[in-house]
Amino acid sequence: MDNMQQAKRLEEFKKSVTNKFNIYNSLFLSLPYRNIENVGMLVPILLHQCETGLKEGKNPQEILELFFNNFANITDERQRIDFMFRIIQYVERQVVLYDSVEDSAFPKLQEYTNSLSIKDYFELVNQNKNWDKIAKKLASFSARIVLTAHPTQFYTPSVLDIIAELRALINGDEVNDIDVTLQQLGLTSLVNSKKPTPLDEAKNIIYILRNTYYEAIGELFQYIKSNIHNESFDNYNIMKLGFWPGGDRDGNPFVTAEITKQVADELRVTLMKCYYNELKGLRKKLTFQKLQQPLNELSAHLYKSMFDYSVVISYEDIISKLIEIRELLVAHYHSLYLEQLNVLIDRVHIFKTHFATLDIRQDHSKHKLVVQAVLQKHGVIKENLEELSEKKLIQCLLKENISIKSGDFKEDIIKDTIKNIQQLGAIQKNNGQDGCNRYIISNSEDIFSVLFVFGLFRWCGWKSDEITFDIVPLFETMKGMEAAEQIMQQLFDTPIYRAHLASRDDIHTMMLGFSDGTKDGGYLKANWSILKTKETLSKVCKKNGIKAIFFDGRGGPPARGGGKTHRFYAAQTKDVANHEIQLTIQGQTITSTYGTKEQFIHNSEQLLTAGLSNNLFGKEHVISAADRKLIEELSEHSFEKYVQLKNHEKFIPYLEHRSTLKYYSNANIGSRPGKRGNKKQLELSDLRAISFVGSWSQLKQNVPGYFGLGTAIEHFKNKGRLNEVKRLYKEVPFFKALMLNSMMSLAKTNFDLTSYMRDDEEFGEFWQVLHAEYELSMKMLLQISGLKILMEDEAVSRESVKIREKIVLPLLVIQQNALYHITKNSAYKNLYEKIVTRSLYGNINASRNSA
Numbered sequence: 001m002d003n004m005q006q007a008k009r010l011e012e013f014k015k016s017v018t019n020k021f022n023i024y025n026s027l028f029l030s031l032p033y034r035n036i037e038n039v040g041m042l043v044p045i046l047l048h049q050c051e052t053g054l055k056e057g058k059n060p061q062e063i064l065e066l067f068f069n070n071f072a073n074i075t076d077e078r079q080r081i082d083f084m085f086r087i088i089q090y091v092e093r094q095v096v097l098y099d100s101v102e103d104s105a106f107p108k109l110q111e112y113t114n115s116l117s118i119k120d121y122f123e124l125v126n127q128n129k130n131w132d133k134i135a136k137k138l139a140s141f142s143a144r145i146v147l148t149a150h151p152t153q154f155y156t157p158s159v160l161d162i163i164a165e166l167r168a169l170i171n172g173d174e175v176n177d178i179d180v181t182l183q184q185l186g187l188t189s190l191v192n193s194k195k196p197t198p199l200d201e202a203k204n205i206i207y208i209l210r211n212t213y214y215e216a217i218g219e220l221f222q223y224i225k226s227n228i229h230n231e232s233f234d235n236y237n238i239m240k241l242g243f244w245p246g247g248d249r250d251g252n253p254f255v256t257a258e259i260t261k262q263v264a265d266e267l268r269v270t271l272m273k274c275y276y277n278e279l280k281g282l283r284k285k286l287t288f289q290k291l292q293q294p295l296n297e298l299s300a301h302l303y304k305s306m307f308d309y310s311v312v313i314s315y316e317d318i319i320s321k322l323i324e325i326r327e328l329l330v331a332h333y334h335s336l337y338l339e340q341l342n343v344l345i346d347r348v349h350i351f352k353t354h355f356a357t358l359d360i361r362q363d364h365s366k367h368k369l370v371v372q373a374v375l376q377k378h379g380v381i382k383e384n385l386e387e388l389s390e391k392k393l394i395q396c397l398l399k400e401n402i403s404i405k406s407g408d409f410k411e412d413i414i415k416d417t418i419k420n421i422q423q424l425g426a427i428q429k430n431n432g433q434d435g436c437n438r439y440i441i442s443n444s445e446d447i448f449s450v451l452f453v454f455g456l457f458r459w460c461g462w463k464s465d466e467i468t469f470d471i472v473p474l475f476e477t478m479k480g481m482e483a484a485e486q487i488m489q490q491l492f493d494t495p496i497y498r499a500h501l502a503s504r505d506d507i508h509t510m511m512l513g514f515s516d517g518t519k520d521g522g523y524l525k526a527n528w529s530i531l532k533t534k535e536t537l538s539k540v541c542k543k544n545g546i547k548a549i550f551f552d553g554r555g556g557p558p559a560r561g562g563g564k565t566h567r568f569y570a571a572q573t574k575d576v577a578n579h580e581i582q583l584t585i586q587g588q589t590i591t592s593t594y595g596t597k598e599q600f601i602h603n604s605e606q607l608l609t610a611g612l613s614n615n616l617f618g619k620e621h622v623i624s625a626a627d628r629k630l631i632e633e634l635s636e637h638s639f640e641k642y643v644q645l646k647n648h649e650k651f652i653p654y655l656e657h658r659s660t661l662k663y664y665s666n667a668n669i670g671s672r673p674g675k676r677g678n679k680k681q682l683e684l685s686d687l688r689a690i691s692f693v694g695s696w697s698q699l700k701q702n703v704p705g706y707f708g709l710g711t712a713i714e715h716f717k718n719k720g721r722l723n724e725v726k727r728l729y730k731e732v733p734f735f736k737a738l739m740l741n742s743m744m745s746l747a748k749t750n751f752d753l754t755s756y757m758r759d760d761e762e763f764g765e766f767w768q769v770l771h772a773e774y775e776l777s778m779k780m781l782l783q784i785s786g787l788k789i790l791m792e793d794e795a796v797s798r799e800s801v802k803i804r805e806k807i808v809l810p811l812l813v814i815q816q817n818a819l820y821h822i823t824k825n826s827a828y829k830n831l832y833e834k835i836v837t838r839s840l841y842g843n844i845n846a847s848r849n850s851a
Contacts, residue, residue: 006795028093050810088842091808104167118224210273239608242357285340298318312429367417403461443480476513488540512551525642551584565607567733694840694844747791758771
């Protein structure tokens, strides 16, 4: 972005965000609440003490000791603990207030940005006269945003309503109403009183579908249609929604077949409410006699299906009625209000009767368990699958006529897997085929990850040539990625499976996982492996006449594959198949990046333009053989350093005893456990990537986002080859995108917070290892990028990160202090543990993409 633009944008940010936040924040902190002695007034003092104290090298205990003695005058430990709880409550609400202010300023800040909107994009195409090419691409291109149940998405609908209300009031500077709404916020609980069920999680996200996405996707479609100068534009799949809560059972034993069915019903019925309400508005305009009967019939049918789950109305029913109404309107009533009617018709074409596609996901090991139990029961094996040759097992899966019932088995997971596959046909019947048509297998490392599922479908009563599901392997470990090409080739060489693909339009979707890749292979190696895997998979699919589609499991933070999404897609090489962009959005990224209509439309446009610009103009991204070798070397060196860290004897104990890792499952933020399985001894492979990355972020050490990079770049510097890395940063968009994301991780890091661990008997030396690599990575990244400070070119993001970090600093100091007291076996140990758990929330939400 040029400096002039950036300066204007920064000025607007200071006016619309920083100043407004400061005004409303001081209003908020001075609100009178019963039985709270002016805690609000002490928040800024505590912040100041934390900032200066940490700079002077004081530890969290000393900072709080001074604060309680000199400012709050509280000596009793129990009273101090109560006071800290209150501070946490204030800070959480300051975060909500800041979110609301920033969201309301979004449209103003967009005026000073260089990101391409669809409109700008079409103008560029006009100048280059590429219309035929783009029209062809647009007719089939699509982006699918898949919302995942993420434990950190924890604002309840009542709080989301308050945020929406605040956003509107802040826009109009309605001080008195803001005052009242802030009081309401002060008295509303932000935390789930009990652990949410998967159905609660799903309903929370469906709430956002109904209140934001229904309108947003409808408007986005109209906006593209009006800019493409083609009245008959009918690519209704240009923006698709996917949905994981209630379908994703990997690591979440609470997601049962029953829950899956309830969520599918909930999605359909909520959509019927959207249609019914829009039709109700239209009926006030379409008051013409000949339209009354079809309008009444449709309205009554929708109304019934809103309340009675057994009344199902099909997409064809709705559309044929609307078309009938449209024909009458054109023939008899001068096409009055035709445009509004067409908007509804387009929406019905987009959402049909499913709203969002519910994906099923389960871990490969669970399918193995089921297949083993079935073959045991039918006397094919005695004990385990290893008794069969690969050839014999494949034959069983593809050809044996075995029929199974869930009642034949005792173990819950086996019963439920069978029950679920058997009900998928009924879900498709009610919600339409688009309502549920993908089965994803996590931890795919061999051909059986796909064939077990194919076999189970057959045994559950599906005919081989009628399986209306895409079976999607998820390659997320280094082993899985290395085997991916061979797995796919072997599948394509299997005639029965190849025939299945023909019935699925010769398209194969493959999912690549970032989070577990990073946990496994470190930052650079994981991302580089994913790009290479995509290139090889694109090649193997092309060779076999299959259209490859990649589904990216990108988390919120850079360490879990998140970071600037647009930058990532625009930097893919030309060897990666690019028919469709599919990605997961998780955690609070759902509300922070796609939370308001304006943000949703803007970020969706960014996805579309990134996907389209990739092969329409500009030079296609090719990474030369020499550059590949360079990235390869860098990724090996950084991987080595990361592996050393992972094998350090203090690595797991440090996370267990000095971080918030074990408190994730105490916090009622999600329905899913913090680790897979229930072993006594903690092992890295069982850790959920979410709690792993989240714990580093709470420590403000963000290790997975950069660890090993400094060492790798320094290695080149010592060999006199730093200029090669500098050139790589300048010329290879993929490499630059990764380095910029890493710098974002570094910018959110604050080692002062834990500097007291430097002298820790057990962990002091380990802390030094982390700190040294942080310093080195920062120094090296600034050198290769030629920047003077981190995020130098992103002034607004930098400011935003700075304010958020400030708000949340007292919370982190309180959290670190509590962790310290827990290790000292304080008499109030259980209260300190509660403080740790409570302080997770505000911190996760403040950083907007930390989990």
